[in-house]
Amino acid sequence: MIVEGTALVGLLKKARKTYLRMVQNIQLTGSVHKMARIDNPLIRFSEEDARRLHHPHDDALVVSIQAGDYNMHRVLVKNGSSANILYYPTFQQMRIGRERLVPTNTPLIGFGGTRVFSLGVVILAIIVGDYPQQITKNVTFLIVDCSSAYNTII
Template structure:
């Protein structure tokens, strides 16, 4: 375990930010949030994946952000997500709420997906481990990206 900690610059309180393959598009700056009850895909990332708005399923439920602001929901979409590289990978369909608001993240992965991966997250090691057919797969968080996202969010405020 201590070998895993060598990859991380201590002390810190950084978020777990990872890269995943969503619908065959490498998507960086994905926040892992154990508190989120849904998965979010921000509209700019949705556009980068080159998906059409006609592929979204409409949704008529309001979403209120942390500051009490209403967030524009574009719709929902289910997309294949690949975690890590073969042979230590898992592939799952993930249902995202597509939102049109500013964020330094491209997406937020919450509890439903983490549970479907049977994932264990570690903020200390900035990593996620999950069972695969022959052992344990792991995705390492990107500490530099976490700090860049944090600073970008501060600048937006």
């Protein structure tokens, strides 16, 4: 798992207090309003969503999506990532033909500090959310033959 942010060792006391104030000022809503535009949905969290969280927290955002014809669970949303990663075992389970892979020669750096070369690139349509508040996007994934607790990183 890739972790960064305020969980770093040696964080100054003042910075911790500032972070705690920021986290505790998040306002939660109890209802989700109807979407004005389906192509740009808002993400809202309710009191129920925050019920089991301990603040401050740095939990990973793990979601489920639909990729192609498959429902994919254990999808890590990582804003700091510069690439969308689809792990090879997941790629195999999706029964996507290797002929759809576009070769690439660019190494990825950051997987345990080593350089990893992808097996190729594939573009998949993904759907996030539930009707009517969902969005469909074509996403380019690098196929990486590594083990992971996740199926993909977006």
